[in-house]
Amino acid sequence: MSKKIAGPEIERMVQLLARLPGLGPRSARKAALALIKRRTELLMPLADALGEAVRKIVVCPDCGNVDTLSPCSLCQDPRRDRSMIVVVEEVGDLWALERAGVVNASYHVLGGHLSPLDGIGPDRLNIARLIERAAAPDVKEVLLALNATVEGQSTAHYVAEQLAACGVAVSRLAQGVPIGGELDYLDEGTLAAAFKSRRRL
Amino acid sequence: MSKKIAGPEIERMVQLLARLPGLGPRSARKAALALIKRRTELLMPLADALGEAVRKIVVCPDCGNVDTLSPCSLCQDPRRDRSMIVVVEEVGDLWALERAGVVNASYHVLGGHLSPLDGIGPDRLNIARLIERAAAPDVKEVLLALNATVEGQSTAHYVAEQLAACGVAVSRLAQGVPIGGELDYLDEGTLAAAFKSRRRL
Numbered sequence: 001m002s003k004k005i006a007g008p009e010i011e012r013m014v015q016l017l018a019r020l021p022g023l024g025p026r027s028a029r030k031a032a033l034a035l036i037k038r039r040t041e042l043l044m045p046l047a048d049a050l051g052e053a054v055r056k057i058v059v060c061p062d063c064g065n066v067d068t069l070s071p072c073s074l075c076q077d078p079r080r081d082r083s084m085i086v087v088v089e090e091v092g093d094l095w096a097l098e099r100a101g102v103v104n105a106s107y108h109v110l111g112g113h114l115s116p117l118d119g120i121g122p123d124r125l126n127i128a129r130l131i132e133r134a135a136a137p138d139v140k141e142v143l144l145a146l147n148a149t150v151e152g153q154s155t156a157h158y159v160a161e162q163l164a165a166c167g168v169a170v171s172r173l174a175q176g177v178p179i180g181g182e183l184d185y186l187d188e189g190t191l192a193a194a195f196k197s198r199r200r201l
Numbered sequence: 202m203s204k205k206i207a208g209p210e211i212e213r214m215v216q217l218l219a220r221l222p223g224l225g226p227r228s229a230r231k232a233a234l235a236l237i238k239r240r241t242e243l244l245m246p247l248a249d250a251l252g253e254a255v256r257k258i259v260v261c262p263d264c265g266n267v268d269t270l271s272p273c274s275l276c277q278d279p280r281r282d283r284s285m286i287v288v289v290e291e292v293g294d295l296w297a298l299e300r301a302g303v304v305n306a307s308y309h310v311l312g313g314h315l316s317p318l319d320g321i322g323p324d325r326l327n328i329a330r331l332i333e334r335a336a337a338p339d340v341k342e343v344l345l346a347l348n349a350t351v352e353g354q355s356t357a358h359y360v361a362e363q364l365a366a367c368g369v370a371v372s373r374l375a376q377g378v379p380i381g382g383e384l385d386y387l388d389e390g391t392l393a394a395a396f397k398s399r400r401r402l
Contacts, residue, residue: 007269009253016247020224020232027223033293034222035251036258036267046217047251050236052210054248057237066237068208092234 010036062133064109064126066091074107081105083140085133087159089113089147097145105143108133113151114158127159134166141169148175211237263334265310265327267292275308282306284341286334288360290314290348298346306344309334314352315359328360335367342370349376 010032018028035043059065060072067073074080084105088094089112097103110125134142142163146152160170176194177186186194211233219229236244260266261273268274275281285306289295290313298304311326335343343364347353361371377395378387387395 007257007274009250009257009269010267013247013250013254016243016250017221019243020218021235022228022231023221023223029293029296030223031221033267033291036254036292039255039258042217042220043251044255046214047248047255049210049214049217050244050248050251053214053237054240054245056208056210057240066211066234068210073208090234091237092230095230 062129063107064091064111064129065094065107079104082138084143085130085139085141086143086145087130088145089152089155093145093147110146110155110159113146113149113155115151122158122162125155127162130159131162131166134163134168139166139168141171144170144172146172148173263330264308265292265312265330266295266308280305283339285344286331286340286342287344287346288331289346290353290356294346294348311347311356311360314347314350314356316352323359323363326356328363331360332363332367335364335369340367340369342372345371345373347373349374 013035014025014028014032017023017031018025020028023031035046056068057066058068058070060067060070060075062071062075065072065074069076081104085108086097086103086105087108087110088097089110091109094107094109097107108126108130110127110130112120112125114120114122114125130142133139144156144159146156146159156172163170174197175190176197177183177190181190183191214236215226215229215233218224218232219226221229224232236247257269258267259269259271261268261271261276263272263276266273266275270277282305286309287298287304287306288309288311289298290311292310295308295310298308309327309331311328311331313321313326315321315323315326331343334340345357345360347357347360357373364371375398376391377398378384378391382391384392
């Protein structure tokens with residue numbers, strides 16, 4: 001819509017939708033049209049939901065998770081094992097681990113990974129609070145569940161160094177062949193890690 | 202998020218975003234997280250924009266376009282040529298023609314195409330109002346700019362029949378090789394249409 005063919009409200013909606021990950025200008029236009037066309041079933045509920053999100057969603061001051069409670073519902077849950085802190089880069093990683101249902105510990109969301117080229121140093125991540133939390137006497141283990149990327153692993157290395165003084169056990173996720181993975185399609189790094197960490201049957 | 206790990210507001214936002222075209226459950230989660238993370242630059246403006254859209258966007262009673270004015274800004278524009286009505290399936294098609302800048306006529310949005318299997322008959326489309334408009338004495342030509350799909354073309358056929366009584370000239374877009382198209386990659390239908398409608402140089 002380079003020319004003015006509709007009110008600025010529609011154009012603004014398209015431009016904002018285009019800034020969501022996964023949507024480009026073309027799919028943002030399609031999304032805007034779907035919203036306009038399905039006013040009562042989609043546009044009104046989504047407008048309400050985003051308004052609610054603006055009013056209610058907060059970042060947990062303890063772990064960096066997002067929720068409508070503060071501290072977040074995971075930090076408030078008495079059934080969670082507080083002796084382990086699982087450190088993740090983003091809230092999406094926390095959601096992925098919760099969907100898999102493998103963790104019953106507390107979490108800590110760093111808010112990203114170290115990236116000196118983008119000006120993201122340790123002070124830009126939620127690391128200081130992690131050191132504080134890890135120093136508590138009931139914490140026995142910190143699991144660094146960061147992405148198996150270069151950035152994730154160098155962040156893990158840095159965080160592990162910072163945690164050394166706490167005297168807490170520091171661990172990381174196992175690396176190897178993913179379940180259902182075919183060797184022929186795996187990269188050399190994964191195969192090397194899987195070989196190195198082979199287990200006796 | 203099968204388990205309750207965050208407030209229902211976040212889950213609801215993810216579910217609604219997943220209903221946008223182009224977003225699935227996974228990308229909806231990513232979009233929700235991007236919104237939460239970029240609260241002031243993205244979440245708040247988008248919540249506002251959708252709220253504005255709910256309050257202001259209306260369907261034009263004349264042509265079926267969506268706008269914040271009623272009749273829409275295209276119908277109100279005195280520089281538009283009212284002797285031609287360009288009929289499109291959806292508002293997105295109108296936007297595409299306007300982006301291309303090829304039309305300076307008035308539009309008529311049908312709101313879809315005939316699809317008997319989905320229960321979409323002529324009464325579900327904005328056809329009756331088109332017949333009314335086409336009968337006006339200043340209208341000389343109706344261009345059926347419908348998609349070159351089976352559904353689009355059968356809808357065009359039906360609309361052309363309905364328009365026969367108005368005594369107005371009815372036309373359709375040319376079909377052929379798209380600009381930049383390579384013959385080797387085109388389907389047989391397109392090649393047949395291009396051959397049949399070949400032009401003398």
